[in-house]
Amino acid sequence: MKALGEHMLLEYYGCDALKLAHSDEVKEIVVNAVRQANGTVVTNIFHNFSPHGVSGVVVIAESHVTIHTWPEHACAAVDIFSCSARLDKILLRDTLKEQLGASEVTTRNFQRGLVRAAALVDAK
Amino acid sequence: MKALGEHMLLEYYGCDALKLAHSDEVKEIVVNAVRQANGTVVTNIFHNFSPHGVSGVVVIAESHVTIHTWPEHACAAVDIFSCSARLDKILLRDTLKEQLGASEVTTRNFQRGLVRAAALVDAK
Numbered sequence: 001m002k003a004l005g006e007h008m009l010l011e012y013y014g015c016d017a018l019k020l021a022h023s024d025e026v027k028e029i030v031v032n033a034v035r036q037a038n039g040t041v042v043t044n045i046f047h048n049f050s051p052h053g054v055s056g057v058v059v060i061a062e063s064h065v066t067i068h069t070w071p072e073h074a075c076a077a078v079d080i081f082s083c084s085a086r087l088d089k090i091l092l093r094d095t096l097k098e099q100l101g102a103s104e105v106t107t108r109n110f111q112r113g114l115v116r117a118a119a120l121v122d123a124k
Numbered sequence: 125m126k127a128l129g130e131h132m133l134l135e136y137y138g139c140d141a142l143k144l145a146h147s148d149e150v151k152e153i154v155v156n157a158v159r160q161a162n163g164t165v166v167t168n169i170f171h172n173f174s175p176h177g178v179s180g181v182v183v184i185a186e187s188h189v190t191i192h193t194w195p196e197h198a199c200a201a202v203d204i205f206s207c208s209a210r211l212d213k214i215l216l217r218d219t220l221k222e223q224l225g226a227s228e229v230t231t232r233n234f235q236r237g238l239v240r241a242a243a244l245v246d247a248k
Contacts, residue, residue, distance in 0.1 A: 004192075004197065004199065005192065005201060007133070009131070009234065011236065011237055011238070042171055043169055043171070045169060045181070047166055047167070055166075055183055055187060055188060057169070057181045057188060057190075059169055059171055059179055059181060063179060063192055064179060064181060064190055064192075066181075066190070066205070068128075068129065068187055068188075068205070068236075068237075070128055073237070073239045075128065075239060077128070077129060077205075077237045079205070081192070081201075081203070083192070108234070110232070112133070112135065112192075112201040113135055113192075113197070113199050113201045114135070115194075115197045115199060
């Protein structure tokens with residue numbers, strides 16, 4: 001079996017709450033980090049929630065990156081879903097840790113879309 | 125510890141490949157399914173890839189739903205990330221299974237953003 005995508009689930013704790021509070025700032029941090037990690041940005045949406053928190057999505061040619069922030073908990077949850085080895089997920093994770101001022105990041109990795117290897121060859 | 129969000133990772137197999145091929149059709153299926161499941165749609169992006177496949181994101185007040193399709197494998201990977209019990213994730217999962225004509229769906233559930241329960245009380 002082969003996976004069609006790799007998915008990294010990240011939780012950032014102990015962040016700088018001010019960096020999680022406004023969609024414009026979160027957008028700048030995430031989009032820049034994606035580009036540094038060789039991601040090709042197709043489009044993005046960042047949205048402020050009331051009373052606080054940001055949801056953001058970056059659609060990339062390699063799949064997507066999402067973020068949800070809880071400034072009141074100094075916490076952010078990030079997903080990196082990629083169908084290409086071109087995207088440097090580790091660099092992206094670590095850049096975000098630095099940029100969000102996080103004291104801790106937890107990482108869970110999953111394979112997505114398991115198909116028979118033969119089917120992949122047939123589709124080429 | 126309390127979770128700030130619940131995340132369901134879904135893989136749909138044996139789908140109707142024609143339903144996975146065009147962003148307009150995938151968008152209609154996903155957005156309608158989100159609404160049926162009590163999701164409040166904030167905005168959405170659906171994107172066709174070359175030579176085939178669709179990536180789509182629905183930002184909802186409850187967090188997000190994403191889809192990536194591989195028509196050549198009759199496969200779709202869906203994420204339902206929710207911070208509210210209002211969104212009926214099971215109904216959403218099952219509606220998509222029917223609408224995509226999938227023969228099988230696999231489900232993995234994860235908690236996101238684990239914080240101390242006391243911190244949640246403080247933030248109210």
